[in-house]
Amino acid sequence: MRSLFPRGFELVYDNYNALAIGYGPSERAGQAILSIAGYPKWVTLFFLHGKSLADPHGLLSGAGSRVRSVRLDDAAQLGNTRIAQLIARALAPHRAALLAAPPLATIVKSVSAKQRERRPPAAVPSSQRLKQATRER
Numbered sequence: 001m002r003s004l005f006p007r008g009f010e011l012v013y014d015n016y017n018a019l020a021i022g023y024g025p026s027e028r029a030g031q032a033i034l035s036i037a038g039y040p041k042w043v044t045l046f047f048l049h050g051k052s053l054a055d056p057h058g059l060l061s062g063a064g065s066r067v068r069s070v071r072l073d074d075a076a077q078l079g080n081t082r083i084a085q086l087i088a089r090a091l092a093p094h095r096a097a098l099l100a101a102p103p104l105a106t107i108v109k110s111v112s113a114k115q116r117e118r119r120p121p122a123a124v125p126s127s128q129r130l131k132q133a134t135r136e137r
Contacts, residue, residue, distance in 0.1 A: 001036055001078075004087065008101040011035075014111040022048070025097035027107060033094050034087065043072045045083070047090050054089055057082045 001023060002010070011022040011029055018039045022032035035046045047053055050060050050068025059082055060068035070083060077083055091098070 001034070002104060004034075004091070005098070005104055008098050008104055010104055010106040012106060012108045014108070016112045025094060025101040029109065031097075033090055043075075045070045045072055045078070047086065049090065049093075053086065055086065059083065059086060 001021070005023045008023060008025045009027050011024070011027070011032060013020040013022070018037040020035055020037040022029060022035035024032035024034075032048050035048060037044045037046065046067055046069045047060065048067055050062065051064070051066050053060065053068065055068070059070050061070070062068040070077075070086070072078065078087075
C-alpha cells in the first residue's frame with residue numbers, strides 16, 4: 001500500500017476488531033481514499049468512495065451508502081490486475097491532492113484499550129473443550 005501512496009498520510013487505527021490503516025492526502029479520516037484492515041483470518045481492502053466506483057468485474061461487496069470492499073486471502077491479490085484497476089480508478093480523482101501532499105507520514109489515530117484476539121484461535125479437540133466447559137461450571 002505504501003508504494004501506492006508515496007505522498008499523503010497513513011492513518012492507523014488499532015481497534016477492537018481489527019488493525020485498520022487508511023490512506024489519503026490529509027490527516028483527516030474523512031479524506032481517506034483506501035484503507036486496509038487486518039482481521040484474525042483475512043484482510044479487507046476498503047474503497048472509501050466505493051459506491052461510485054466503476055466495478056465491471058463485480059469484485060466489490062457491501063451495501064452501505066459510500067464504502068465498498070474486497071476481501072483478500074493473501075497479499076498477492078493486491079497485484080491482481082482487476083484489483084489494481086479498481087485501486088487506480090479509486091485514486092484517479094484524488095491524484096492532484098496526493099501530489100500536493102507531503103511525503104507519506106504515519107499517524108496513530110487511536111488504540112483501543114480492549115481488543116479481540118488477533119490470531120485465529122487454535123483448533124481445540126472436542127474432548128479438551130468438554131473438560132474446559134466442565135471445569136468452568
